[in-house]
Amino acid sequence: MTSSHTLINTRLVILGGGPGGYEAAMVAAQLGANVTVVERQGMGGSAVLTDVVPSKTLIATADAMRRVGTAVDFGVRVGADEATADLGLVNERLLSLARSQSDDIHAGLERAGVKVLPGAGRLLDNRTVEVTADDGGVQTIEADALLLAVGAHPRELPTAKPDGERIFNWTQIYHLQEIPEHLIVVGSGVTGAEFASAYNLLGTKVTLVSSRDRVLPGEDADAANVLETAFERNGITVKSRVRAEAVDRDGDVVKVTLSSGEVLEGSHCLVAVGGIPNTADIGLEEAGVQLTDAGHIKVDGVSRTTAPNVYAAGDCTGVFALASVAAMQGRIAMAHLLGDAVKPLKLTEVSANIFTSPEIATVGVSEQEVAEGKYQADIIKLNLATNARAKMMNVQEGFVKILARKGSGTVIGGVVVAPRASELIFPIGLAVRKRLHVDDLAETFTVYPSLAGSISEAGRRLHVHL
16 A cells, blocks of 8 residues: 555545535545645535535424424423424525535635635546636646545426426425425435425425335335335325326416326425436546446445546445445545555445434345345344333334344344434444444443333344354
């Protein structure tokens, strides 16, 4: 491995200031590189400005509504007036929070010695970047290495063009001033499910259009079933196994034509049908960077592209559309480039969370992969209904699921469906990464009462008597 001291003052140019870009910039600066980040929107990229931060802030607001709405179950009287959300204030707060987070990232990078250059970047070759500023000014930057963290943008349907007023993609919906009367969500993946859950809790009538046989088709089946039950209980209508053929606006009415011939009428529509990588027209071919058939940048386990000295991270690589994965890819790329200790990205160690109500968190091997014969595992699923802390919190649904390698008892995967599942998945993620035994979970003290106690209990249920 190359010694890091030989690469001090390496000129690094990063295209994109999202999690993959800014995390890489911090690592590279700490390792002594001369770093420039080119970003056209603002630091943090879409993850901070139009995606993760604002959407999860909206969801946190919706969860506050849920807690107020269920206060009576705890014996708490909240007054005669029903709780309502002022969507104008909600969106003002979340956009302000996003801008504040972006400013904090910008300031942190500058303190670390990173140069932030506003503008759009284009590769002239694998060592040269042309940057066009908002005012049209152009400058050329020479680099020893490049990192592409250019992200993705919402995919649009040709027959469902967003107008930002009644028909939205997920970047536009934060400008609503009033709670929609009836929101039709097209797409039942993570983004669609999260917005459907949030707006339902905020008081909107919600209809979710799913082309598959269930919500969250790519996720744990047990978790998806719990969420569908919660959706049904909360009044969300799910239209399964149909596609949205067209979305049209007629004044204040939005009409969604389904493949079944049915026409849904609502006040607003959110189209959440995936993303498209921002890889077009940025000079990748000139630099020798190859793309997949879907338009993503091809990368290996240490984030290298097919072009010498060029790395890539984040949604533009198509690995996992998660901010945490983008950040890890960026950090790994810099460690490899600058001669620091590096381990290739392992997707079986990735923790992910869906911020619905309840939340769904996963890590490692899935039960579906076991069913397909890719792994052999013992699986235990403990419903939270018998957990003392869950009873105190009035949690009536959810579970902890642990997957252990058959024969060895090594923890290889897990699922948590619960409030704050995003926090509860961490000990299971640590067990997966460190190859801990189920007895390590079983023998670790947990607080009583706690939801985490069910993780330890699952470990005990998987203990093999010798």
